[in-house]
Amino acid sequence: MSKKVKVEMEFPIHASPSMIFQYLTTPSGLSGWFADDVNSRGKLYTFIWDGVEEKAKLATKKDNERVKYKWLDENDNETGSYIEFNIMVDELTKDVSLLVTDFCDEGEEEETRLLWENQIGDLKHIIGAL
Numbered sequence: 001m002s003k004k005v006k007v008e009m010e011f012p013i014h015a016s017p018s019m020i021f022q023y024l025t026t027p028s029g030l031s032g033w034f035a036d037d038v039n040s041r042g043k044l045y046t047f048i049w050d051g052v053e054e055k056a057k058l059a060t061k062k063d064n065e066r067v068k069y070k071w072l073d074e075n076d077n078e079t080g081s082y083i084e085f086n087i088m089v090d091e092l093t094k095d096v097s098l099l100v101t102d103f104c105d106e107g108e109e110e111e112t113r114l115l116w117e118n119q120i121g122d123l124k125h126i127i128g129a130l
Contacts, residue, residue, distance in 0.1 A: 004081055004103045007112050010088075011098045011120045015129040017064040017087045020098060023123060024067050024085045033122040044076075045069060056083070098123075 013020060023029035027038040027045070035047040043058040055076065056069035068084040081103040088097045098120065104112040123129075 003106045005106050005109060007102050007104055007109050007116075009100045009102075009113060009116050011100065011116075013096050013098050013120070013124060013127075013129050015096060015124075015127050017089060017096060019127055020087055020096070020123075021064045021067070023127060024087075025061060032126050034119060060084070 023033065027040050030038040030045075030047070035049055037048040039046045039048075040058075045056045045058060047054045047056065055072040057072060057078070058067070059070045059082065060066060060068035064087060066084065066086045068082055070082045071079045073079050082101070083103075084099075084101040086099040086101075088099055089095070090097075100116055100120070102112060102116065
């Protein structure tokens with residue numbers, strides 16, 4: 001099994017934290033830009049891409065600030081990988097940025113960054129923040 005590497009990225013988004021937050025935490029919001037479909041039961045989320053399901057547990061949620069999903073294996077055990085979204089607001093300029101923390105296989109950092117640029121581009125398009 002390859003070593004997982006943490007990748008952190010920051011994306012400026014011209015939208016309010018509350019608007020961004022709903023797209024990071026609700027199944028309908030997430031399925032609009034992040035996955036083909038998303039289902040949730042309590043803190044358990046199922047993300048579906050091209051018919052393949054990946055499960056995650058909602059680990060942290062602070063309204064309009066951050067959300068963290070911990071990935072689960074086929075036995076619903078935590079894998080050690082997670083995806084975290086932090087909404088940052090600059091105190092002086094009030095500019096809003098989305099910080100994304102993800103994990104990828106060693107050597108795939110650039111591909112992961114490109115994938116996220118596309119995903120966040122989709123998010124910006126959906127919320128009209130282009």
